[in-house]
Amino acid sequence: MNFASRTPTSALLVLALAACGDSESPLTATATVTATDPGPTSETTPQTTTGEDPTTGDGTTTDTPDDDPTTTGGTTMSAGPCDSCGANASCVDGACVCDDGFEGDGQSCTDVDECAGKNDCAVDATCSNTPGGYDCACNDGYKGNGFSCADVDECNEDLDMCSDNASCTNQDGGYKCTCDDGFTGDGFTCNGSKEFGETCATNSECASGLCLAGDFDMCTVPCSQQVANDCGAQGLAGLCAQVDANLFVCAGDLTFGADTDDEVLKAGDKVTRAFQSKTDADVFLINIAIAGDYLVVATPDPDDDIQIEFYNPDATQFGEVNMVGIGQAESGLVTTQPGVFYVVARNIGASNGGYTIEVTKQ
Numbered sequence: 001m002n003f004a005s006r007t008p009t010s011a012l013l014v015l016a017l018a019a020c021g022d023s024e025s026p027l028t029a030t031a032t033v034t035a036t037d038p039g040p041t042s043e044t045t046p047q048t049t050t051g052e053d054p055t056t057g058d059g060t061t062t063d064t065p066d067d068d069p070t071t072t073g074g075t076t077m078s079a080g081p082c083d084s085c086g087a088n089a090s091c092v093d094g095a096c097v098c099d100d101g102f103e104g105d106g107q108s109c110t111d112v113d114e115c116a117g118k119n120d121c122a123v124d125a126t127c128s129n130t131p132g133g134y135d136c137a138c139n140d141g142y143k144g145n146g147f148s149c150a151d152v153d154e155c156n157e158d159l160d161m162c163s164d165n166a167s168c169t170n171q172d173g174g175y176k177c178t179c180d181d182g183f184t185g186d187g188f189t190c191n192g193s194k195e196f197g198e199t200c201a202t203n204s205e206c207a208s209g210l211c212l213a214g215d216f217d218m219c220t221v222p223c224s225q226q227v228a229n230d231c232g233a234q235g236l237a238g239l240c241a242q243v244d245a246n247l248f249v250c251a252g253d254l255t256f257g258a259d260t261d262d263e264v265l266k267a268g269d270k271v272t273r274a275f276q277s278k279t280d281a282d283v284f285l286i287n288i289a290i291a292g293d294y295l296v297v298a299t300p301d302p303d304d305d306i307q308i309e310f311y312n313p314d315a316t317q318f319g320e321v322n323m324v325g326i327g328q329a330e331s332g333l334v335t336t337q338p339g340v341f342y343v344v345a346r347n348i349g350a351s352n353g354g355y356t357i358e359v360t361k362q
Contacts, residue, residue, distance in 0.1 A: 088132065101132030122149040124173065141173035165190040165204050194219045196236055197253065212241075212249055215316055220249040225313075225340060228285040229262040239283065239342055241315035251315035254344065256281050265343075267294060270358035275304070275347040284343045286359055291337045293362040298345050298355055302327040305349035308357075310334065311342035322348065333362065 082091030088102045088109040096106025103112050114134040115127035121136035125146045128135045136146025143152050154160040154175040155168035162168045162177035166187045169176045177187025183204070185191055192205040198219050200211035206219035223230040223240035231238045231250035241251035256262060261273040261282040266289065273282055288294065300306040305326045310319035318341075321332045326349060334341065345357055 099132060120147055122147055124149040124151075139173065161188055163188055163190040163204070165192070196221055196250070210249055212243065212251055215314075216251050218251075220251065223248050223250050225285065227262075228264050229256060229283050232256050232262070232283075239311055239315040242313045254281075254283070256283050256344075265357070265359050267359055267361040270356060272354060272356050273345070274354040275352050277352060278347060278350065280352070281344055281346040284345070284357060286334075286341050286343055288336055288338055288340065290361070292335070294334050294336065295331060295360050295362055296334065296343055296357070297329055297331040297360075298343075298357045299329040300327060300349070300355040301353035303349070303351055304347065304353035304355065306330055306355055307346045307348045308332060309344040309346065311344065313340050313342075315342075 081094045082096055084107050085091055085096035086104070086107045086109050088099050088111075089096050089104075089106045090099055091097075098104050098106055098109035101112055101114075102109040104110055111129070111131050113129045115121075115129045119127050119134055119136070121127040121134075122138065122142075122144065124142045125136045125138050125144075128137065138144045138146055138149035141152055141154075142149040144150055151170075151172055152159065153170045155162075155170045160168045160175050160177065162175075163179065163183075163185065165183040166177045166179045166185075169178065179185050179187055179190035183190035183192055184207070189209065190204060191207050191209045192200075194200055194206045196208070196219055198206075199217055200206050200219045201213070201217070203209050203211045205211060208219060208221045210220050210222070212218050212220045220238075221234065221236065223234065225240050225242065225248055227233065230240045232255075234250070236250050237255045238250040238252040239254060240248050242248050243251075257276045257280040259274075259276050259280075259282075262284065263271060264285045264287055265271070266287045275282075286294070286296070296308065296310075298306050298308045303326060307320065307322040308330050309317060309321075310332060311317050319332055319334075321330045323330060343357070345355065347353075
């Protein structure tokens, strides 16, 4: 439906003419004339259109009724065949037709879900419906534009995540990792056959997947410093060493007796223990809360001799005290920051006896 942007220059008027004569038998006639808009003037003068019927000669004029459904402001209006087209529809040859990707009667059009039916996505692609269309994207392990997808050879393109000790085999849409001979695992992680304490250079050589390089160069296992001798509790040698912020592993080859004398101590603690053999040794984890100087004193029975050894949190030794003889106390002063260190009390005498060990802040 087209609308003018200004007042029309001409209008159609209907004139009703009344003839003179007998009021009981009036003569009537209609005529149409065109009134022309003279354009803007300095004064607005109402225009009156008059016409004289040749039969009656009456100059009476009438205006078009305001409620005439066929006119608006003097312009005749009519509904076009495509005025009722809905959203996502177009007028084609005088009829409303839904646009591509939509379906309906042209007045109401809904999106077609091509992904639920026919589409041109490749077999190895995923279809995503969009308003009036759809998108295709190749699945993981494939490459292309979505309408055509080809397998990615992750092995040859160095895109695989296989272990260095595994072989890669390409498969349709993926790949497979297989541990090499002498290694075990899922192909992504492949560990060797070396057990705790054996010499190693890389993690993959060890069955545990952990090689403690540096001072020890040994295959190891995780442990905890929540107890004094967690490695011994696992049936292994060594002290539990901190090697990373959240990683603790057994380090070294120290062994201790089968007794439960090992204990966590803090400043102010004093305990009594007994050696179970002439070669027995007990380990104590000293937990320090405040930086400072701490005196460690080990006092044996009168007929026994004792040695005390000091180890860092990483299980490396930093001191040893065996200054006096039988029945004499051995002591060491340790300056440390908050944290832990180890003390090993070792029997070096000729008998099995008891002893006390005490930690005091200086």
